[in-house]
Amino acid sequence: MQPQRRELLKLLSLMAAAGLLPVRAARSEDWNKAAFEAKKMDDVVRMFGGGAPQQSIDLVLNGPEIAENGAVVPLEIESKLSNTESIAILIEKNPNILAAYFGIPPGTLPWLQTRVKMAETCTVYALARAGGRFYYAAREIKVTIGGCGG
Amino acid sequence: MDSTIRVRTKLEGDLVQMRVLISHPMETGLRKNDAGELVPAHFIELVSFTHKERTILSAQWGPAVSRNPYLSFKFRGAAKGDKITISWVDNQGESWTDEAFIE
Numbered sequence: 001m002q003p004q005r006r007e008l009l010k011l012l013s014l015m016a017a018a019g020l021l022p023v024r025a026a027r028s029e030d031w032n033k034a035a036f037e038a039k040k041m042d043d044v045v046r047m048f049g050g051g052a053p054q055q056s057i058d059l060v061l062n063g064p065e066i067a068e069n070g071a072v073v074p075l076e077i078e079s080k081l082s083n084t085e086s087i088a089i090l091i092e093k094n095p096n097i098l099a100a101y102f103g104i105p106p107g108t109l110p111w112l113q114t115r116v117k118m119a120e121t122c123t124v125y126a127l128a129r130a131g132g133r134f135y136y137a138a139r140e141i142k143v144t145i146g147g148c149g150g
Numbered sequence: 151m152d153s154t155i156r157v158r159t160k161l162e163g164d165l166v167q168m169r170v171l172i173s174h175p176m177e178t179g180l181r182k183n184d185a186g187e188l189v190p191a192h193f194i195e196l197v198s199f200t201h202k203e204r205t206i207l208s209a210q211w212g213p214a215v216s217r218n219p220y221l222s223f224k225f226r227g228a229a230k231g232d233k234i235t236i237s238w239v240d241n242q243g244e245s246w247t248d249e250a251f252i253e
Contacts, residue, residue: 031195036212072216091214095180099214108206108225109165115216117178147216 036098041090041125044098045134048086053127053134056081061126061137070118070147077112077137081130084110090136093122117147155236157250159228166228166252168199170221172238178213194219197238201228228252 035047045053058080067073077087087110088101099116110128118124121142128135156171172194179191193213199206206225230252237247 031210036210094214095178096212096214099212101210102223103205103208103210105205105207107204107227108223111224113220113222115220117214117216 032101035101036096039097041097041127041136044088044090045127048088048101048129048134050129050132050134053136056128056135056137059126059128059135059137061124061139063124063139063141066142066144067118068144070120070143070145072115072147073118073124073141073143074113074115075124075126077126077128079110079126079128079130079135081110081128081135084128084130085132086129087112088127089114089116090125090127091116091118091122092124094119118143119146153238153246155246155248155250157234157236159234159250159252161228161230161252164228165224165226167222167224168234170236172197172219172221172236174217174219174238174240176213176215176217176219192240192242194238194240197221197236199223200235200237201225201232206234 032047035044038044038047042052060078062076063073075089079087084104086101086103089099090097091099100114102112104110118141123138124141126137154173158169160167174194175192176194177189177192179188181189183189191213193215194211197209197211207223232252234250234252235247236250237245239245
């Protein structure tokens with residue numbers, strides 16, 4: 001980090017602590033540790049305060065049929081569920097099932113693309129919260145070379 | 151830690167598609183280096199995007215997000231020249247804030 005930048009960050013964090021900044025900076029306690037340590041989808045949903053999720057055709061998960069490199073698996077998720085509040089990506093056979101969680105405020109489209117690591121061939125889930133309920137879509141992705149060591 | 155955040159924007163009306171590439175090792179804690187030692191987990195936990203003092207996306211990530219994370223998303227209410235502030239915090243307490251402007 002450049003020294004100037006460090007000074008600026010220090011100043012910004014002091015200002016944030018003093019409540020002088022309008023937008024609160026992200027804090028580590030905002031990270032849902034229990035959800036990221038969960039092994040099963042139901043447990044992830046529970047850690048985000050929901051009940052049993054339902055499969056939905058209004059949630060679309062796109063990805064490759066075969067991922068040559070498990071370290072970089074491109075995914076696209078689109079929700080057609082009204083009032084989609086969040087979208088998460090779960091990978092069944094990774095050491096921990098939850099890969100990423102995205103909070104989607106009003107004005108942001110329930111659509112995203114990202115890249116994840118997959119340890120081995122398994123089912124990948126898109127999980128969305130819409131109108132307070134949880135829905136999921138599933139897709140099997142075959143992995144040629146696992147990517148969790150990387 | 152030095153980081154860079156590369157952002158490309160595509161504006162259509164007031165809808166903008168953001169394509170974001172963040173440099174970060176995103177170490178899982180399971181990988182061994184050439185000497186056979188485990189490389190400690192080092193990954194971004196929180197990422198937030200703000201536009202006009204409003205959060206437009208807030209993400210929580212685990213180590214299964216690929217190295218040098220890529221993310222694309224879309225939001226409404228944007229105009230050319232608008233500033234987007236991007237911040238991340240990782241599991242080792244490092245953080246980074248950057249700005250991008252809608253083209």
